[in-house]
Amino acid sequence: MISSVVIFLMLLPSVVLAQDEAYKMQIVLPEIRVHDTQGRELRLHEVVKNKVVIVNFVFTSCATICPMLSGIMQTLENHFQSRLGHDIELISLTVDPQRDTSDKLREYAEKLGAGPHWHWLTGNVADMVRLLKALGVSTGRPEDHPPMMLVGKTDSNQWYRWVGIPKPETMIRTVDRLVVNDQ
Numbered sequence: 001m002i003s004s005v006v007i008f009l010m011l012l013p014s015v016v017l018a019q020d021e022a023y024k025m026q027i028v029l030p031e032i033r034v035h036d037t038q039g040r041e042l043r044l045h046e047v048v049k050n051k052v053v054i055v056n057f058v059f060t061s062c063a064t065i066c067p068m069l070s071g072i073m074q075t076l077e078n079h080f081q082s083r084l085g086h087d088i089e090l091i092s093l094t095v096d097p098q099r100d101t102s103d104k105l106r107e108y109a110e111k112l113g114a115g116p117h118w119h120w121l122t123g124n125v126a127d128m129v130r131l132l133k134a135l136g137v138s139t140g141r142p143e144d145h146p147p148m149m150l151v152g153k154t155d156s157n158q159w160y161r162w163v164g165i166p167k168p169e170t171m172i173r174t175v176d177r178l179v180v181n182d183q
Contacts, residue, residue, distance in 0.1 A: 022160035037106035059096035084117035096142035097128040
């Protein structure tokens with residue numbers, strides 16, 4: 001039997017070369033509480049309120065697609081550095097809330113040099129499953145989650161989803177468009 005990692009590696013060229021156009025969608029975020037890397041309990045709606053958010057999905061023991069997606073987030077963090085916390089926030093959500101504690105997410109974020117406006121969030125399993133489903137992410141085995149990133153504005157319910165590895169430049173244009181449309 002071929003493992004999911006082998007299948008992923010066989011499909012990697014098609015994933016990396018996936019379409020760079022985002023799917024426009026609407027998302028209703030559930031009213032849940034999440035935990036950040038300091039173990040603080042936060043209301044998700046407060047984290048994303050009045051902001052354009054860039055979201056990726058990771059788990060700390062991932063050795064395949066998560067490091068690539070986190071690399072894109074690093075690029076976006078560097079690009080938007082002066083605007084983070086004002087009109088833009090970065091969010092990495094775990095797809096493995098059973099194992100990814102606040103401490104594990106903090107260690108992972110520190111390795112990447114993530115700044116204070118790149119939120120690494122986990123929560124209780126039931127709430128995280130509700131959130132992941134609302135965002136269109138599979139909630140089975142963590143290693144089976146698709147490479148996917150989102151850019152959205154919760155106040156206007158405008159969301160864009162990339163399946164595959166998007167070009168940071170495309171995401172930057174989408175973020176800028178959402179910020180400008182909000183002013």
